[in-house]
Amino acid sequence: MPFVTIDGRPLHYIDQGTGPAVLLAGSYLWDQAMWAPQIAALSQQYRVIALDLWGHGESGALPAGTTSLDDVARQALALLDHLDIDRATLVGLSVGGMWGVRLALSEPQRLNGLVLMDTYVGVEPEPTRQYYFSLFKMIEETGVIAPQLLDIVVPIFFRPGIDPQSALYQDFRAKLAALPPERLRESIVPMGRITFGRDDLLPRLGELDAATTLVICGDQDKPRPPSEAREMAQLIGCPCVLVPEAGHISNLENPGFVTEALLKFLARKR
Incomplete structure (x- = not known):
């Protein structure tokens, strides 16, 4: 399993296939294995890189001094530099899209395309932010995600009917x-x-290249509803695709639909 040391910590990633590079950036609380269906399909034609967020999967602890999503975007660029990849298409789901937009805005020449999945780059609504921060405080104090918290957290990621x-x-x-x-x-x-x-970052979405950007969202995503996806797509001026029968982790709840949408988008860029 390949690792690269960035900001003093080991970042784990997988690197599979050959061709134009595609960087898969996943959700908070998930590791790169969440992309397994897409990696299997995309790596037939593309060089697919998928990373583990700090503290997730096989990656090391969050590096000291990492205080913002801009830092995470910079660290992802360091991974691309390590792999001698000049340009890639970035597919970012949830937090992967949040820092992915920052990478696209800071280093647009490094991206061939940007897919924003089940994500939102506006501020978190204040009641939601306070609610999540209260959960973090409980986890920090107890050192565990207790069963009653799992009953709250786990369903957030899936469509209601799962x-x-x-x-x-x-x-x-x-x-x-x-x-x-x-x-x-x-x-x-x-x-x-x-x-x-x-x-x-909503005020800056107009700076993205609409011709090389796509927004995708599960039609039953609860934490990042389709209304947010449509808002971002409108600000960018790019298409918005809703994934049927899918919640927040839309690429796993309807993998065939998402994989097909990604292959179509990537083929347009070749």
């Missing part, structure tokens, strides 16, 4: 329950505060 006994649901719940206290306190909670305490 079978809670499904492997997708149960595996995610088990992963969160198994997170060790030091990882929660040193990385997961601080990363959550960075994510949900972000500043507003």
